[in-house]
Amino acid sequence: MAANPMSQFDVYRIGPEIKVGAFDISFTNASLFMIISTVSILLIFNLGSKKNSILPNKIQLLAELSYTFVAKMISDTAGSKAKPYFAFIFSLFMFVLFCNMFGMIPYTFTVTSHIIVTFVLAAFIFIGVTVIGFIKHGFGYLKLFVPSGVPAVLLPLIVVIEIISYLSRPISLSVRLFANMMAGHTMMKVFGGFVISLGIVGGWLPLSFSVALTGLEILVAFLQAYVFAILTCIYLNDALNLHH
Amino acid sequence: MVKKIYLHLIFLSFFFIKEAFAAESGGMPQLNPEFWVSQIFWLVLTFGIMYLVLSRLILPKISNNLESRKSQILENIEAAEKQREDSETKLKEYDQIILKSKTEANAMFNQAREKAVKDINAKRDVLDKQIDDEIAKAEKEIQALRDNAPDKINKIAIETSSELLQKLIGAEVNNSSISAIVDDLSRRNGDKYYGN
Numbered sequence: 001m002a003a004n005p006m007s008q009f010d011v012y013r014i015g016p017e018i019k020v021g022a023f024d025i026s027f028t029n030a031s032l033f034m035i036i037s038t039v040s041i042l043l044i045f046n047l048g049s050k051k052n053s054i055l056p057n058k059i060q061l062l063a064e065l066s067y068t069f070v071a072k073m074i075s076d077t078a079g080s081k082a083k084p085y086f087a088f089i090f091s092l093f094m095f096v097l098f099c100n101m102f103g104m105i106p107y108t109f110t111v112t113s114h115i116i117v118t119f120v121l122a123a124f125i126f127i128g129v130t131v132i133g134f135i136k137h138g139f140g141y142l143k144l145f146v147p148s149g150v151p152a153v154l155l156p157l158i159v160v161i162e163i164i165s166y167l168s169r170p171i172s173l174s175v176r177l178f179a180n181m182m183a184g185h186t187m188m189k190v191f192g193g194f195v196i197s198l199g200i201v202g203g204w205l206p207l208s209f210s211v212a213l214t215g216l217e218i219l220v221a222f223l224q225a226y227v228f229a230i231l232t233c234i235y236l237n238d239a240l241n242l243h244h
Numbered sequence: 245m246v247k248k249i250y251l252h253l254i255f256l257s258f259f260f261i262k263e264a265f266a267a268e269s270g271g272m273p274q275l276n277p278e279f280w281v282s283q284i285f286w287l288v289l290t291f292g293i294m295y296l297v298l299s300r301l302i303l304p305k306i307s308n309n310l311e312s313r314k315s316q317i318l319e320n321i322e323a324a325e326k327q328r329e330d331s332e333t334k335l336k337e338y339d340q341i342i343l344k345s346k347t348e349a350n351a352m353f354n355q356a357r358e359k360a361v362k363d364i365n366a367k368r369d370v371l372d373k374q375i376d377d378e379i380a381k382a383e384k385e386i387q388a389l390r391d392n393a394p395d396k397i398n399k400i401a402i403e404t405s406s407e408l409l410q411k412l413i414g415a416e417v418n419n420s421s422i423s424a425i426v427d428d429l430s431r432r433n434g435d436k437y438y439g440n
Contacts, residue, residue, distance in 0.1 A: 013279075027286075028282055031290075034287060034290040037290075038294040042298070045303075048306070052309040060309075067310065086303070094294075120288075121291075182272075
């Protein structure tokens with residue numbers, strides 16, 4: 001084995017140690033890739049929105065297609081009431097997508113492969129959605145835990161299950177993204193290690209696996225960003241339009 | 245055989261990974277809380293700035309662009325629709341003009357024909373009248389001739405009879421006696437001779 005497949009997830013300090021009170025907020029490789037992702041997003045979408053030509057050029061088309069894609073996703077899942085949250089969901093989708101995609105470049109760091117990052121995002125979404133739900137419906141939002149059309153005998157059980165499933169949303173949301181990213185990158189690293197250890201004779205099979213896995217991981221990178229955004233939309237839909 | 249070796253190797257490497265994990269102090273670097281605060285801080289900072297810039301500056305511009313393009317396309321479609329309607333009304337006008345000119349031409353043709361027919365009729369009337377006049381004149385002349393004919397014939401008959409008599413008898417005959425006889429004869433047989 002050339003290297004530990006988990007060492008790609010190591011976070012290390014770049015530059016001096018920065019401390020605010022007891023907290024260490026040093027600039028790390030994770031910070032670097034967050035900045036690279038956000039700057040790329042801002043650059044691309046700024047370029048894509050600068051000129052307004054009737055026939056859009058490639059970068060404008062990219063920006064506008066992304067815009068309409070996310071707008072359609074939100075209106076399909078959460079309806080027209082979710083329009084004020086469009087910018088947030090758009091930023092979220094783009095941030096996760098770009099972090100995932102930058103992680104696919106060899107020797108880079110995948111921001112979203114860290115549970116703390118995905119958990120902060122998911123926890124923010126969870127708290128935000130809950131606050132929106134209580135603002136919109138008051139204590140009526142608690143009706144979310146009482147599905148209609150359930151026999152009274154089953155109700156205590158169902159309510160408990162609903163509450164547990166609601167509370168586990170931030171965990172499932174964050175772990176889904178983090179685990180997918182980590183597993184994919186680890187697997188690619190392992191197969192890459194096989195190519196080295198099996199050498200010129202036997203390395204071809206893991207190499208072809210590696211190629212296929214790269215394609216799969218690019219798909220997963222997009223898919224997980226999409227899933228993250230669409231689950232946010234679904235949670236938002238629950239808070240905006242109380243169905244139960 | 246090769247497959248078996250592969251499987252062996254894969255199994256061995258997983259074993260190896262496990263050993264490597266064991267060798268690491270924390271196992272997964274994700275669970276090492278050393279840089280958690282730093283990651284949260286930088287995440288909030290970068291994501292927050294990105295969200296603000298996107299929501300305040302970039303996304304409104306994109307939506308504006310999309311809206312303006314949509315409205316421009318709609319305007320163009322409207323203009324095209326209007327032009328189409330214009331051309332349709334013009335086509336209708338043109339059709340009407342053609343129809344009108346056709347009826348006018350028809351009316352003109354009819355008028356001309358009527359006029360021609362009238363002219364012809366008038367001319368024919370005049371000609372007919374002339375012919376009738378001529379015929380009447382001729383008839384009158386004939387009548388006059390016919391009226392005069394018995395007298396002349398009588399005279400000729402008298403003269404010839406007197407000359408005949410003179411040649412036959414050699415004596416002068418009184419013309420009045422001959423004329424009396426001729427008159428008597430012609431009165432008696434006039435109908436037979438002239439076929440009146």
